[in-house]
Amino acid sequence: MDYQTPQFFHVMQYADDADGDIIDMVSGNPDWEPPAAIREGLHEYADSDADEFQYPPSDGLQSLREEIAARRNVDPDRVIVTNGTSEANYLGMARALDGDCGDGVVLIDPVYPYYTGKASMLGGDTRLVEANRDGGLDTEATCEAIDDDTAVIVLNTPNNPTGAVYDLNAVEAVVETAADHNAIVVVDEVYDHFDFSGDFESALMLDADNVIITSGVSKSMAITGFRIGYAVVPPALVAAAKTRHMLVNVTTSRPAQQAVYEAYRETDPDYYADARDRLESRIESVTAALDAAGADYTKPDGAFYVLARFDDFPGTMANVKTLIDEAGVAGMPGATFGSAREEWIRFALVTPRVEAAAERLIDYFAD
Numbered sequence: 001m002d003y004q005t006p007q008f009f010h011v012m013q014y015a016d017d018a019d020g021d022i023i024d025m026v027s028g029n030p031d032w033e034p035p036a037a038i039r040e041g042l043h044e045y046a047d048s049d050a051d052e053f054q055y056p057p058s059d060g061l062q063s064l065r066e067e068i069a070a071r072r073n074v075d076p077d078r079v080i081v082t083n084g085t086s087e088a089n090y091l092g093m094a095r096a097l098d099g100d101c102g103d104g105v106v107l108i109d110p111v112y113p114y115y116t117g118k119a120s121m122l123g124g125d126t127r128l129v130e131a132n133r134d135g136g137l138d139t140e141a142t143c144e145a146i147d148d149d150t151a152v153i154v155l156n157t158p159n160n161p162t163g164a165v166y167d168l169n170a171v172e173a174v175v176e177t178a179a180d181h182n183a184i185v186v187v188d189e190v191y192d193h194f195d196f197s198g199d200f201e202s203a204l205m206l207d208a209d210n211v212i213i214t215s216g217v218s219k220s221m222a223i224t225g226f227r228i229g230y231a232v233v234p235p236a237l238v239a240a241a242k243t244r245h246m247l248v249n250v251t252t253s254r255p256a257q258q259a260v261y262e263a264y265r266e267t268d269p270d271y272y273a274d275a276r277d278r279l280e281s282r283i284e285s286v287t288a289a290l291d292a293a294g295a296d297y298t299k300p301d302g303a304f305y306v307l308a309r310f311d312d313f314p315g316t317m318a319n320v321k322t323l324i325d326e327a328g329v330a331g332m333p334g335a336t337f338g339s340a341r342e343e344w345i346r347f348a349l350v351t352p353r354v355e356a357a358a359e360r361l362i363d364y365f366a367d
């Protein structure tokens with residue numbers, strides 16, 4: 001299998017080992033508190049009867065599946081609680097590549113590197129389609145890349161790393177073309193709570209029988225370590241996906257599911273709105289600094305990353321290391337995300353030190 005450990009870990013390690021104070025803008029771990037109900041739910045769980053410490057149903061606690069289903073307006077039978085959105089993506093891609101179609105996997109460049117890794121692990125043949133300059137879907141090019149050999153197309157909106165929020169009509173065009181070729185579309189919506197544009201619409205609105213929606217609470221509830229996500233799978237595909245989930249995992253952590261269920265029930269919408277406000281103000285700080293540094297950048301409509309391109313300083317691994325050593329700011333090289341943004345560097349905004357990082361970038365590049 002042709003698979004390399006994501007460069008992400010390499011950069012993190014380099015930043016950890018570097019001298020001096022480095023601001024981490026690599027990782028996608030939210031730096032704010034989870035909803036209070038998460039901690040309360042865990043405390044309560046610790047005191048429950050021992051039989052509550054045993055296997056939950058394989059596809060997830062009934063209460064949690066019903067809660068997710070009600071929020072997504074789907075039948076609970078279609079919901080599988082997974083080990084993060086990551087497992088949900090794997091289930092969707094594996095199901096598609098198991099089918100009677102070919103082994104083609106269409107991905108959008110820049111691409112979240114775990115999709116390419118999964119495609120390769122599953123024996124898929126990846127075709128990368130470049131996104132528009134603003135990160136939006138190039139509908140025509142994406143549809144043209146889909147043929148009878150295509151098993152699956154993976155889309156991600158709001159998008160990591162571009163911050164684009166896809167237009168639902170563009171997603172629909174891809175879904176319809178995929179249906180013509182008997183292909184499945186996996187739509188990863190893990191950043192669905194981080195939509196600053198107000199334009200995000202879930203692909204569930206399309207009500208298509210070849211679409212698998214994946215999402216989770218790693219980002220929205222600031223609990224990447226809990227590993228709770230879910231897939232919403234069309235009725236004809238759900239049994240096979242549940243079987244695979246059972247054979248690979250048996251089930252998903254019960255205390256985490258219980259605490260997430262409590263948090264869904266107890267958390268006020270203000271919690272999510274506060275996180276969005278915090279991120280929007282960080283976006284303002286960083287983009288103002290990038291303006292001052294004379295850099296090109298994409299202002300995200302969603303998710304929590306900014307892509308930047310500096311004059312005469314392409315986003316290579318070597319330059320990213322130089323930036324760590326000389327400016328004390330760690331970002332991700334654009335080449336990690338395919339070839340479309342090789343010149344760029346991605347900065348994650350999930351650190352309380354965004355303003356300090358912004359100052360450092362100005363000092364470094366404005367000199």
Ligand SMILES: Cc1ncc(COP(=O)(O)O)c(C=O)c1O
Pocket residue numbers: 028083084085086087112156160188190215216217218219224228229
């Ligand atoms: C696009 C995308 N999908 C999935 C994940 C992982 O989500 P989870 O922690 O729910 O597995 C990430 C994490 O950075 C991501 O950026």
